[in-house]
Amino acid sequence: MAAPSKPSPEVTADVGTVGAIAPVKLPGYKVARSYSAAEVGAYQRTGGDPAVLGYWTPKRMEAAKPLDAPTDAKAVNRALGVLTRKLPGLVTPPAPSTLSTRTGASPAAVTTLSITNGKLFIDGFESGSWCSASAINTPSKRVVVTAGHCVHAGRGGTWRSNLVFVPGYDASSSDHSPVGVFQAFSLRTFRAWGEESDLNRDVGFVTTYNGGDRNSTVVDTVGGHGSSFNGGTEFEVSVFGYPSNRDGGDTMSACSGRATDSSPSDNISKIACNFGPGSSGGPWLWEYDNSTGLGSVRSVMSTIDGRGVNRGPYFDAAVRDLRDLADRDWDTRQP
Amino acid sequence: MTPRWPRVSAWLLIAPVLVLVGCGLGRDDGDSTPSGAASTPGGAPTLAVRADLVDAQVVTWRSWHEVEKALLEFKVSAGPASCYGAASKVVESDTEVRVQLQVGRLPEAAESECAAIAIESVVPVRLAAPLGARRVEPLT
Numbered sequence: 001m002a003a004p005s006k007p008s009p010e011v012t013a014d015v016g017t018v019g020a021i022a023p024v025k026l027p028g029y030k031v032a033r034s035y036s037a038a039e040v041g042a043y044q045r046t047g048g049d050p051a052v053l054g055y056w057t058p059k060r061m062e063a064a065k066p067l068d069a070p071t072d073a074k075a076v077n078r079a080l081g082v083l084t085r086k087l088p089g090l091v092t093p094p095a096p097s098t099l100s101t102r103t104g105a106s107p108a109a110v111t112t113l114s115i116t117n118g119k120l121f122i123d124g125f126e127s128g129s130w131c132s133a134s135a136i137n138t139p140s141k142r143v144v145v146t147a148g149h150c151v152h153a154g155r156g157g158t159w160r161s162n163l164v165f166v167p168g169y170d171a172s173s174s175d176h177s178p179v180g181v182f183q184a185f186s187l188r189t190f191r192a193w194g195e196e197s198d199l200n201r202d203v204g205f206v207t208t209y210n211g212g213d214r215n216s217t218v219v220d221t222v223g224g225h226g227s228s229f230n231g232g233t234e235f236e237v238s239v240f241g242y243p244s245n246r247d248g249g250d251t252m253s254a255c256s257g258r259a260t261d262s263s264p265s266d267n268i269s270k271i272a273c274n275f276g277p278g279s280s281g282g283p284w285l286w287e288y289d290n291s292t293g294l295g296s297v298r299s300v301m302s303t304i305d306g307r308g309v310n311r312g313p314y315f316d317a318a319v320r321d322l323r324d325l326a327d328r329d330w331d332t333r334q335p
Numbered sequence: 336m337t338p339r340w341p342r343v344s345a346w347l348l349i350a351p352v353l354v355l356v357g358c359g360l361g362r363d364d365g366d367s368t369p370s371g372a373a374s375t376p377g378g379a380p381t382l383a384v385r386a387d388l389v390d391a392q393v394v395t396w397r398s399w400h401e402v403e404k405a406l407l408e409f410k411v412s413a414g415p416a417s418c419y420g421a422a423s424k425v426v427e428s429d430t431e432v433r434v435q436l437q438v439g440r441l442p443e444a445a446e447s448e449c450a451a452i453a454i455e456s457v458v459p460v461r462l463a464a465p466l467g468a469r470r471v472e473p474l475t
Contacts, residue, residue: 128397128412128455149450199448244412244453248395277414278453304414306389306445 015201015318016191017325018152021333022184022206023161024052025123037335040185047211048183052124052162109256110238114293115168115179116223117240117252120146120206120281124162125181130249132241132282133165133206136297137224138327141217142185144206145227145323146281147300148193151204155197159187163206167222169242171250179221180212186329188322200267202302202313204281205326226296228286229320233261233269239310241275241282241301249278259284259299259312267314269299274308284312381457382413382421383441391422391439396458396473399434404465413438413456418449421458426474433474434460 024035035043043049120133131150136143144165152159163184166177185208190201212221237259242249255273262268269284280302285295299312313319396409413419424435436458 123455128410128453130412130453147450147452149452202450241451242453243451244394244414245392249412249453275451277412277419277451280451280453301451303448304451305448306440310451311448 015321017188017322018191018194019186019188019325019329019333020159021335022163022187023159024049025161035335040335043183044210047215048164048181048209052164052183110240110254110288110290112290112293113168113252113254114240114288114295116225116293117283118165118167118222119169119242119249119278120144120150121164121166122150122160122162125164125166126176127162130242130278131280132278132301134240134283134297135165135167135218135222135224136227136323137219138323140207140327140330141219141224142208142330143224143323143326144182144208144218145283145297145300146204146206147302148189148202148204149197149302150281151187151206152189152194154193155195163187165206165208165218167212167218168252170252172247180214182208182211182218182221185209186326186333188326188329190318190322199302199311200313201318203300203315203319203322205323207326207329223292223294225283225285225294227315227320227323228296228298229315229317231286231298231315233259233267233314235259235269235286235298237269237271237298238285238288238295239271239273239275239279239282239301240285241279243275243277243279245274245276253279256288262311267316268302268311269314270309270311272308273310274304275301275310276304279304279310379410379455379457380416381459382411382416382419382438384422384459385420385441386422387442388420388422388437388439389442389445391437394436394438396434396436397455399471401466402459404467405462407432407434407460407462407466407471409434409436409458409460410455411436411438411458412453414449415452415454416456417441418444418447419456421456423458423460424474425460425462427463427469429469431470431472432462432466433472435474436460 117134120131121127122129131146133144133146136145165182168178184206188205192198192201208218210216214221239255243253246253257271259269259271262270282301283297284299286298288295298315301312303311394411396411399407399409402408419438420441422437426433
């Protein structure tokens with residue numbers, strides 16, 4: 001008889017969280033830029049700040065000069081018209097939707113990759129720094145879940161800047177961002193991660209502006225996974241992400257199997273996927289449905305060890321509470 | 336003009352680094368450099384260049400710039416500099432410098448848990464001769 005799973009810890013109180021408006025740093029500036037209420041309104045209508053959504057090549061970075069903030073939506077629209085390159089025909093219908101049916105490209109249990117998952121760029125679209133992430137279903141339809149270290153560098157560090165979520169990112173296709181990009185509005189993680197780099201609390205949430213080719217919320221564009229809490233550390237899982245040791249992180253990868261308890265001394269699950277740098281924050285989905293491309297997020301990718309074993313934090317009620325705070329950020333954190 | 340054989344320098348700099356085994360779990364980027372990992376003024380961490388990397392893989396470099404006449408810096412995506420290092424192979428001719436980079440685990444971090452984030456990092460590459468007007472190309 002198999003050993004019973006460890007009791008599911010219920011944590012609802014005294015778990016501190018930290019949050020911030022997502023920092024935006026422009027070339028030539030040493031400090032994060034802050035948006036006015038008018039700018040937030042303009043970016044909400046037009047799909048984000050072009051300074052963040054644009055691709056900053058080294059040459060562009062070197063040539064860039066500090067800009068005055070756009071003062072109206074027309075200015076943002078003009079800039080976006082230069083920077084975006086989407087065709088209406090490439091827009092993917094609202095959720096639930098699937099990206100492709102590349103059967104055989106993924107482990108047997110996953111036959112369809114989900115466009116609800118994507119790449120989370122740090123320092124702007126197609127920079128050399130990234131994590132993975134996925135949209136989750138919440139009332140605001142704006143929340144993306146990832147690892148805590150993808151939104152905050154941890155003990156002694158600061159918030160990550162210029163985050164953009166790209167659902168279904170695929171650098172092997174002509175259009176790398178099949179439904180567009182979503183700029184971060186605000187960031188959330190646990191105090192235990194931000195101040196102590198506690199891997200038990202390596203969870204982060206990103207609340208996003210309207211964006212994408214439809215200029216809508218992320219969940220209205222690509223659907224949203226469910227979330228599962230207090231379910232134990234051992235479960236059948238499908239893991240998604242953009243590990244750089246597979247295809248350079250240019251395309252989405254998947255791995256399936258049984259997540260097991262990492263150690264009696266922590267609240268962490270593990271599975272040997274050998275997902276390397278860039279896979280952080282990718283969803284660990286329970287009950288993933290190949291036909292809908294949706295599942296229930298029960299952990300996120302956190303670490304990899306030297307034997308290719310990946311680990312992710314246990315989702316307890318405190319994670320639910322953190323998610324709910326992130327979900328309310330759009331209404332409560334407006335400048 | 337007499338053809339000149341390409342000079343294969345396979346330059347591998349053994350940098351003196353102090354890496355904390357078991358880190359790579361927090362401070363890992365330009366805002367917060369881990370112990371032992373240098374950071375460029377622009378913020379990107381510098382990977383230790385080592386010949387003893389574990390499970391090294393060839394990676395694509397994104398860009399480069401000239402630091403000194405015979406010293407280039409390349410940008411690559413890699414894991415935290417506390418866990419990962421780099422190695423380079425350089426083939427130089429009169430007209431071009433071809434560079435291949437590898438990224439792998441530092442031996443002292445081979446058994447450690449490392450944050451699975453990809454971070455734009457810098458790899459220094461020393462040339463046998465000043466770059467001059469020569470082109471810099473990937474070595475495949």
